[in-house]
Amino acid sequence: MKYYSAAVASVLMTLAGAATADVTLTVLIDDNADTSATMQALTERYSELHPDVSFDIEVRPGGSDGDNIVKTRLATGEMADIFNYNSGSLFQALNPTKTLADLSDLPSQANVIDSFKSVVSAEGKVYGIPVGSAMGGGIFYNRKVYADLGLSVPMTWADFMANNAKVAEAGLTPVATTFGATWTSQLFVLADYFNVQIAEPDFAERYTANQAKYATSPAAMRGFEHLQEVFEAGYMNADFGAATYDEGVAMVANGDAAHYPMLTFALGNIVQNMPELLPDVGFFAQPGDDAAQNGLTVWMPGGMYISAASPHIEEAKGFLDFVATVEGCDIQTAANGFQGPYLIKGCTAPDDIPAAVADMMPYFETEGRTAPALEFLSPIKGPALEQITVEVGSGIRSAADAAALYDQDVEKQAKQLGLPNW
Amino acid sequence: MTRKSPYPLWFVAPAAIIFSVLFLVPTLASFWFSLTRWDLFNAQFIGLENYEQFFKEPFLIKGLFNTVFFAAVTSALKTTLGLLLAVLLTSGIFAQGFLRVLVFFPVLVSTIGVGITFSKLMHPTKGAINVALAAIGIDGPGWLTDPALALFSVALVDVWKGIGLATLIYIAGLASISPEYYEAARIDGATRRQMFWRITVPLVRPATVTVITLSMIGGLRSFDIIWAMTKGGPGFSSDVLASVIYKQYQAGFYGLSTAGNVILFLLIAGIMLPLTARLNRKEVEQ
Numbered sequence: 001m002k003y004y005s006a007a008v009a010s011v012l013m014t015l016a017g018a019a020t021a022d023v024t025l026t027v028l029i030d031d032n033a034d035t036s037a038t039m040q041a042l043t044e045r046y047s048e049l050h051p052d053v054s055f056d057i058e059v060r061p062g063g064s065d066g067d068n069i070v071k072t073r074l075a076t077g078e079m080a081d082i083f084n085y086n087s088g089s090l091f092q093a094l095n096p097t098k099t100l101a102d103l104s105d106l107p108s109q110a111n112v113i114d115s116f117k118s119v120v121s122a123e124g125k126v127y128g129i130p131v132g133s134a135m136g137g138g139i140f141y142n143r144k145v146y147a148d149l150g151l152s153v154p155m156t157w158a159d160f161m162a163n164n165a166k167v168a169e170a171g172l173t174p175v176a177t178t179f180g181a182t183w184t185s186q187l188f189v190l191a192d193y194f195n196v197q198i199a200e201p202d203f204a205e206r207y208t209a210n211q212a213k214y215a216t217s218p219a220a221m222r223g224f225e226h227l228q229e230v231f232e233a234g235y236m237n238a239d240f241g242a243a244t245y246d247e248g249v250a251m252v253a254n255g256d257a258a259h260y261p262m263l264t265f266a267l268g269n270i271v272q273n274m275p276e277l278l279p280d281v282g283f284f285a286q287p288g289d290d291a292a293q294n295g296l297t298v299w300m301p302g303g304m305y306i307s308a309a310s311p312h313i314e315e316a317k318g319f320l321d322f323v324a325t326v327e328g329c330d331i332q333t334a335a336n337g338f339q340g341p342y343l344i345k346g347c348t349a350p351d352d353i354p355a356a357v358a359d360m361m362p363y364f365e366t367e368g369r370t371a372p373a374l375e376f377l378s379p380i381k382g383p384a385l386e387q388i389t390v391e392v393g394s395g396i397r398s399a400a401d402a403a404a405l406y407d408q409d410v411e412k413q414a415k416q417l418g419l420p421n422w
Numbered sequence: 423m424t425r426k427s428p429y430p431l432w433f434v435a436p437a438a439i440i441f442s443v444l445f446l447v448p449t450l451a452s453f454w455f456s457l458t459r460w461d462l463f464n465a466q467f468i469g470l471e472n473y474e475q476f477f478k479e480p481f482l483i484k485g486l487f488n489t490v491f492f493a494a495v496t497s498a499l500k501t502t503l504g505l506l507l508a509v510l511l512t513s514g515i516f517a518q519g520f521l522r523v524l525v526f527f528p529v530l531v532s533t534i535g536v537g538i539t540f541s542k543l544m545h546p547t548k549g550a551i552n553v554a555l556a557a558i559g560i561d562g563p564g565w566l567t568d569p570a571l572a573l574f575s576v577a578l579v580d581v582w583k584g585i586g587l588a589t590l591i592y593i594a595g596l597a598s599i600s601p602e603y604y605e606a607a608r609i610d611g612a613t614r615r616q617m618f619w620r621i622t623v624p625l626v627r628p629a630t631v632t633v634i635t636l637s638m639i640g641g642l643r644s645f646d647i648i649w650a651m652t653k654g655g656p657g658f659s660s661d662v663l664a665s666v667i668y669k670q671y672q673a674g675f676y677g678l679s680t681a682g683n684v685i686l687f688l689l690i691a692g693i694m695l696p697l698t699a700r701l702n703r704k705e706v707e708q
Contacts, residue, residue: 068672075462093674098463179567179656239547241567241656383673384481391657396569405480412475416459416675418466 022052023315026080028073030062034268034336035084038131041335046322053315063183064383067093074099079307081316084131087119087300088376091128092417100127101306101313108324108344116343119376120303128303129324132332133340135264135299136360137191137373138285142255143355145172146282151258153284153359155291157226160259164235167258175230176257177240177393178248185389187261188230188286189223194297194371195288196220204377210414210421214403222288224399224406227392241394246273253277261286263299267356268336278337283356285363296363298370301343340364379417382409456681461674472681481658481666489662489689492577492648493641499581500637501630504588509622511589512596522593526586533583537650540579541566544651566652569659576651576660580644588633595629596622631701638697642690663689 027043029035036059043055058080060069067090073079074094085091094100103109104126109117112129120128139160141153149170154160164174178184196203199219206212214220230236237243237257249269252260254277260266270278285296304323306316322328329347338353341364353361363369375381388406391397397405414422427434456472458465476482511522528536543550544565552562565575603621612620623630645664648654654661654669661669667682 064669064672067674071674095461095463182653182655239545239567241564242541242545242547383669387655387657390655394567394569394656396657396659408478408480412675412678413673415475416673416678418459 023312024054024056025082025312025316025319027055027057028060028070028080028083029057030066030084031059032062032265032268033272034265037268037272037335038332039084041331042323042328043319045327045331046319049322050318053319063181064386070094074307077307077309079309081310081312082304082306082319084302084304087116087128087130087303088373089379089381090375091120091303092122092379096122096127096305097125099308101308101310101317103127103129103306103317103320106317106321106324108321111345112324113343113345115372116300116303119300120305128305129320130301130343131304131323132265132301133338133342134301134364135340136283136285136363136370137187137193137263137297137299138261138283138360139191140249140252140260140262140266140356141282141284142252142258142280143282144280145170145255145258153282154287155294156287156289157222158289159291160287161229161233163258164230164233168233168235172255173237173251173257174233174235174259176243176248176251176260177230177236178243178245179240179390179393180242180247181245182386182390184245184248184262185227185393186386187263188227188393189385189389190373190375191261191263191286191297192223192226192288193374194285194295195222195293196374197371198288198290198293198295204374207374207410208378208380208419210411210419213407214410215400215407221399221403224389224392224402226286227389228395228399231393231395236393245269250274253281255280264340264356264360267339267354271337271354278354278356281354281356283359295369295371296360297373298364299373300376380410380414380419382406382413384409452680452683455677456684458677460677460680462676465677468677472678473685475678476670476681476685479666481661482663484658485661485663485666486689488573488660489642489664490693492573492580492644492662493638495574495577496580496584496641496644497634497637499577500585500588501633503581504585504633505592505623505626505630507585507589508592508596509618512593522589525589528583529586531583533646534650536579536583537647541651544575567656569656572652572656573648573660576648579651580641580647583647584637584640588637591629591633591636592626595626599625631698634701635694635698639690639694642693643686 027039029039036057039057043057047054060066070079070083070085071094079099085094102125106129108129109126116130117126120126145167146152149166151163151166154163167174196217196219200212200217203212203217203220212220214224237251246269248257248260248262249266250273251257253270253274264283267278267281270281285294287294304320306313306320310316324344326344326346329342329344333350338349338357340357340360385406388397388402388409392399392402411422455465457467457469459468507525511518511525515521546552546562546564546567549565551565555562563571566572599622603625604617607617607621643664644662645668648660648662648665649668652660654665663682663686667679667686670679670682
């Protein structure tokens with residue numbers, strides 16, 4: 001059947017007078033503009049090198065709708081040959097040992113940095129290669145607003161709130177808030193993990209073992225409290241309940257808002273949608289209570305994976321092997337600009353890097369100023385966090401209540417994963 | 423009470439097979455899967471743990487309340503407004519046919535399309551509704567972002583979309599009332615109000631039963647309009663049973679979401695069986 005349809009395809013190709021493509025690999029990607037730019041550039045270059053391989057790219061929504069599509073298509077064997085998806089705890093929830101092709105023996109894995117391999121591995125096998133660069137979770141700020149108001153980058157949460165007060169006085173929105181895209185509400189909680197692990201170095205371990213809880217750990221609860229403080233101070237934009245992610249990025253880039261808590265992948269959005277504003281945007285880590293202990297919570301990039309049900313696993317591996325090379329990095333840099341350190345040995349930064357990335361690089365260059373986000377240290381992430389953080393950020397639920405509710409959500413996920421001690 | 427079917431077995435077999443494969447087997451299978459931890463590959467029997475977990479869901483009580491609230495509000499509005507519209511549209515007013523088309527038209531539009539359109543219209547700062555209100559000096563509320571208002575706003579949109587069907591059923595019901603009753607009442611000197619309450623309302627009862635039944639079932643299991651407009655938010659404030667179930671499914675908790683579906687099935691059956699029995703009995707008594 002496979003040969004038959006391939007034969008039909010090649011006859012059609014010949015009739016159409018197009019170059020014969022022996023294999024068409026299907027690719028499922030998320031709907032971010034920068035993901036699409038990256039994949040276009042990578043696949044075009046690969047087809048130049050291998051004229052017998054062509055690609056058919058399909059776009060899916062992000063957030064929990066996207067999780068649903070990926071899980072269901074994998075489970076029913078309808079997944080595209082190649083797809084991109086988060087690494088870490090969301091990757092673990094895909095049931096990788098059954099649904100994904102083993103990429104442990106991919107030649108380019110030799111150059112992939114071990115810290116990335118560990119977040120796309122299950123039962124000792126590696127299932128993904130990195131696409132994009134390591135990211136920081138923190139706060140974007142508008143450099144023009146900071147210059148006009150004479151503000152400096154805050155090293156403690158109190159400094160950050162003092163800056164917000166001055167921004168509000170000047171009649172601008174202090175914190176762009178975009179609960180129209182519910183996932184964006186989680187940042188204050190997730191990006192606070194550097195500060196959590198300063199206070200409780202073994203939090204991740206004890207959390208996974210059902211010993212540490214958000215509700216009973218003052219350090220872990222701080223993230224929820226921050227969200228509540230920002231809401232209570234009235235520092236959000238008027239349409240915070242309906243604004244979308246794209247609008248949030250635009251607000252901090254054009255100076256309507258001073259801050260936007262987000263992962264640095266938003267730089268790709270700026271490069272694609274408003275490149276002229278890139279120099280106006282800076283970035284800092286979410287500050288904690290102690291200026292001497294200031295550091296960045298780091299996200300691993302998403303991975304590229306191959307469905308175990310794909311009829312073209314070998315051809316797909318060839319493409320992934322190409323993506324995980326220095327040339328692959330350079331193509332990504334050309335498509336979206338340099339957004340942070342790559343997870344592939346030998347990849348380098350270009351000479352001119354965006355201001356926000358220049359703000360972020362020092363954290364990576366100093367020992368002890370970065371910590372991975374919790375979702376890369378523990379397989380458990382409760383699925384309802386984004387609704388719970390919307391509640392706290394909209395004044396519907398208190399931080400303490402929310403932390404306790406999230407603990408229940410975490411318990412549900414842990415039971416579903418069949419973890420011991422739960 | 424069993425009486426012999428007038429049809430031979432081979433005549434009903436195709437329908438019976440389709441019914442078994444597509445409805446009976448999946449329904450029975452869902453009872454089994456609701457007792458398991460299921461990732462679509464393996465189902466591990468865990469007894470009633472899913473039900474226990476589902477009833478522990480902190481948003482479940484809210485979701486249950488919202489489900490009943492949504493069904494009651496939409497059903498009540500569709501019944502009353504539907505009847506009034508039907509009376510208006512059978513009264514021989516100007517452009518009656520065209521107006522009937524207008525009322526019925528939203529029924530034909532895709533629910534998701536309606537949901538997305540209204541969520542734009544109800545945007546707190548840029549939506550047409552609040553922009554219009556601002557023009558006359560009213561500071562419009564966050565229709566979908568205010569937790570106290572979100573579900574009610576969705577219910578109103580659902581009524582707008584569904585009222586055409588209720589009106590259509592009522593128009594058919596009104597047409598079946600013999601004009602002689604009205605004539606007799608008029609001769610006896612009845613007012614229009616008296617005719618409405620004493621003739622129209624009682625005699626249109628079969629249509630009322632149909633409208634209430636359909637809109638209650640529709641309201642209890644409604645999901646698409648809510649998901650398109652609020653996704654159950656802000657937070658959990660407009661979650662109904664169906665959206666709680668969908669979120670379990672989204673998270674990959676397939677056994678748990680199946681248990682939720684069994685509960686939804688029992689809830690709908692538990693409300694609708696006594697309700698229809700009661701409505702139909704009264705009809706017979708008359």
